[in-house]
Amino acid sequence: MARRDSDGEDFEAELNAVSDAETSDTxxxxxxxxxxxxxVLSVPQPDAPMHEVRKALETAQQAYNTLRVEFRGxxxxxxxxxxxxxxxxxxxxxxxxxxxxxxxxxxxxxxxLFYHFWVIPGIFPTTPQPDVDPRSPxxxxxxxxxxxxxxxxLYQCVPKDLHKSMEKYTPFDxxxxxAVSAERSNIVHAIKSCAGIIFSALKxxxxxxxxxxxxxxxxxxxxxxxxxxxxxxxxIQLAPVLFARPDAMTADEFLKSSVLVKIVCVEMYGKKxxxxxxxxxxxxxxxxxxxxxxxxxxxxxxxxxxxLLTHDPEFTAIGAETKINYQADYDFYLERLFKRTPWxxxxxxxxxxxxxxxxxxxxxxxxxxSPTVSPSRTWEDDLLDELDAPTQAPTLTxxxxxxxxxxxxxxxxxxxxxxxxxxxMSSSAxxxxxxxxxxxxxxxxPALATQSASSRQPQLPAxxxxxxxxxxxxxxxxxxxxxxxxAPAKAxxxxxxxxx
Numbered sequence: 001m002a003r004r005d006s007d008g009e010d011f012e013a014e015l016n017a018v019s020d021a022e023t024s025d026t027x028x029x030x031x032x033x034x035x036x037x038x039x040v041l042s043v044p045q046p047d048a049p050m051h052e053v054r055k056a057l058e059t060a061q062q063a064y065n066t067l068r069v070e071f072r073g074x075x076x077x078x079x080x081x082x083x084x085x086x087x088x089x090x091x092x093x094x095x096x097x098x099x100x101x102x103x104x105x106x107x108x109x110x111x112x113l114f115y116h117f118w119v120i121p122g123i124f125p126t127t128p129q130p131d132v133d134p135r136s137p138x139x140x141x142x143x144x145x146x147x148x149x150x151x152x153x154l155y156q157c158v159p160k161d162l163h164k165s166m167e168k169y170t171p172f173d174x175x176x177x178x179a180v181s182a183e184r185s186n187i188v189h190a191i192k193s194c195a196g197i198i199f200s201a202l203k204x205x206x207x208x209x210x211x212x213x214x215x216x217x218x219x220x221x222x223x224x225x226x227x228x229x230x231x232x233x234x235x236i237q238l239a240p241v242l243f244a245r246p247d248a249m250t251a252d253e254f255l256k257s258s259v260l261v262k263i264v265c266v267e268m269y270g271k272k273x274x275x276x277x278x279x280x281x282x283x284x285x286x287x288x289x290x291x292x293x294x295x296x297x298x299x300x301x302x303x304x305x306x307x308l309l310t311h312d313p314e315f316t317a318i319g320a321e322t323k324i325n326y327q328a329d330y331d332f333y334l335e336r337l338f339k340r341t342p343w344x345x346x347x348x349x350x351x352x353x354x355x356x357x358x359x360x361x362x363x364x365x366x367x368x369x370s371p372t373v374s375p376s377r378t379w380e381d382d383l384l385d386e387l388d389a390p391t392q393a394p395t396l397t398x399x400x401x402x403x404x405x406x407x408x409x410x411x412x413x414x415x416x417x418x419x420x421x422x423x424x425m426s427s428s429a430x431x432x433x434x435x436x437x438x439x440x441x442x443x444x445x446p447a448l449a450t451q452s453a454s455s456r457q458p459q460l461p462a463x464x465x466x467x468x469x470x471x472x473x474x475x476x477x478x479x480x481x482x483x484x485x486x487a488p489a490k491a492x493x494x495x496x497x498x499x500x
Contacts, residue, residue, distance in 0.1 A: 042056070043056070044056050058215045061215075062213050062214075062215055065213045065313040065320075066211075066213060066313070068313065069213075069313050069314050072314065076181075076182075076185075080178065080182070100165060100169070101171070101175055103162065104162065104165070104169075104171075104172055104175045104176055104179070105175055105176075105178075105179040106179075107157070107158050107159070107162065107176070107179075108175065108176040108177070108178070108179025108180045108183065109179050109180075109182075109183040109284075110157075110288060111154075111157055111158075111176070111179075111180055112179070112180040112181075112183040112184050112187070113183060113187065113267065113284055113285075113288070113296075113297065113300070114157075114288075114290075114294045114296050114297055115153065115157055115294065115296040116150070116180070116296055116330075116334075117180075117184050117296075117299075117300050117303070117327070117330055118180070118184075118317065118327050118330070119176070119177050119180050120146070120147055120150045122147055123147060123150055123151055123154065124172070124173035124176075124177075125167060125173070126151055126154060126155070126166050126167055127151070127167065128155060128163075128167075129148055129151050129152035129155065132148045132149060132151070132152040133149075133152070134149045134150070134152045134153035134156065135338055135340070136149065139335075139338070140331075140335050146331075154166075184315070185315070187267060187284070187300070187304075188304060188307070188315045190266060190267075190270075190271070191263055191266055191267075191304050191308070192209075192212060192308060193271065194266060194271045194274060195209035195308045196209045196210075197262075197274045198259055198262045198263060198266070198274070198305075198308075199259060199308070199309075201258055201259070202222075202226065202241075202246070202259070203222075204222050204223070205220075205222070208220060208223070209308065212308075212311070212312070212313060212314070213311060213313045214311065215311065217309070217310065217311040218311045218321070223309045223310075225240060225246070226239065226240050226241035226246055226309055227239050227240075227241065227306060227309055227310065228240075235306075235310075235322055235324050237329050237332055237333075238254065239306055241257060241259060241305055241306065241309060242254060242255055242257055242260070242302060242305065242306075243255075243256070243257060244256045244257055244258070251343065251386030251387050252343060252346070252386075254343070254347075254387060255298060255302065255333070255337075255347050256347060256350050257305070259305050260298065260301045260302060260305060260351075261351065261354045261355065262274065263301040263304055263305060264293065264297060264298070264301050264351060264355050265355055266283075267283070267284055267285055267297070267300075267301070268283060268284070268285030268286065268290055268355060268356075269283050269285060269286060270282075270283030270286075290356075291356060291358070292352050292356060292358060293348065293351040293352055293355060293356070295334055295337035295338055295348075296334060297351075298333070298337060298347065298348075298351060299330050299333040299334045299337065300330070302329075302330075302333045303326045303329055303330050303333070306324065306326075306329075307319070307324075307326060310322045310324065312324070336387060341387065343386070343387045344387075
């Protein structure tokens with residue numbers, strides 16, 4: 001009993017400390033809110049200059065966007081809380097979460113982090129898809145094929161002991177989707193809080209990232225040149241910020257940006273990694289015991305990097321201000337990485353080395369696709385052709401030729417998911433910019449290139465022409481009953497007798 005009293009006192013002390021901190025924060029927040037309210041309510045005079053009217057409108061719009069984001073967050077919290085209260089409960093007490101529900105929620109969080117930021121509509125209720133390969137070339141051929149591929153992948157991601165619940169447990173759909181949505185918001189919030197450090201290498205004004213709805217972000221040239229071609233026109237999927245050198249956009253450097261590496265590192269190790277710290281509370285990746293990156297992890301970092309540079313108030317499927325279709329762009333990057341082209345494999349190897357220090361290299365599958373010519377071409381088509389090229393120049397001999405890898409990521413609940421990196425289709429498009437621009441081997445350390453090149457030699461088909469006549473020579477000099485040493489037994493045994 002004494003121990004319980006002590007625990008109670010400690011708990012009350014901690015609660016009071018939190019209450020005091022919240023009170024001080026609330027007072028500061030109230031002052032800011034009142035100042036914002038006064039600014040919004042100060043209506044310009046009828047004869048006020050136009051620039052004052054525009055300033056007032058911008059301030060009002062910013063305040064509206066901020067309140068809209070807060071309102072949606074409160075609404076989401078309310079719905080989450082309501083889901084935990086029994087429908088016919090008179091005292092409105094919370095129902096205890098079952099072990100099954102907790103496990104489903106955990107898998108939903110891991111799915112959002114490693115596989116998909118959004119759950120494809122229609123994927124529930126699920127049915128087994130034993131004949132569907134998630135990495136098949138037909139995965140992206142049609143909406144139906146995309147749905148079947150995502151369903152087959154879901155069966156690979158979720159542990160087998162949850163497959164029956166996924167098919168028959170009614171709340172599985174809502175619990176899983178709610179976990180994915182909540183985890184996506186939490187991930188974006190964590191990355192947003194350290195955006196100034198993440199983009200520090202690009203020499204941007206850190207104050208631009210103090211507020212996502214900062215009106216200066218709309219017309220800031222430093223941001224626009226990272227989101228658009230030469231800072232003009234439409235927002236593009238091949239945004240300069242996604243390249244290792246935004247001012248020199250080459251195919252082999254696409255998605256090899258230090259910004260994306262920092263985002264993935266924060267997801268795996270927490271914000272402390274940006275300051276060089278290792279110890280501290282475990283982050284998402286550490287709780288899952290992640291040992292490698294996935295295509296979904298890279299695609300998620302890609303869309304978040306673009307979002308943080310925009311003035312969209314919140315991260316939704318379609319940006320409210322920019323109208324960027326983040327969900328469609330996420331699938332675009334995911335499809336490119338799933339193709340397992342030499343470029344895609346080099347991107348996976350790059351992130352594994354930078355984030356986890358893993359030097360094992362991915363397998364580049366062969367392709368029999370023949371290139372085709374498109375009637376109308378743009379610079380984006382040319383660059384995409386280079387990304388999707390199934391075969392490259394001799395500089396690609398440094399790419400590995402090992403078998404497909406399977407890496408297990410084990411969660412804190414002792415569940416595991418397999419990340420299969422199998423073979424997929426390669427694009428059938430013609431190189432227009434010239435393969436001489438591709439230098440995927442340059443992104444690898446010299447030691448890795450040497451090791452990779454040596455690993456390819458045993459797999460070359462029938463590359464031993466000088467060794468073919470040697471067995472015949474051994475057979476000619478070997479006579480029946482001779483005691484002279486001969487070539488390996490398998491080559492000489494029996495064939496010498498057949499020559500009599």
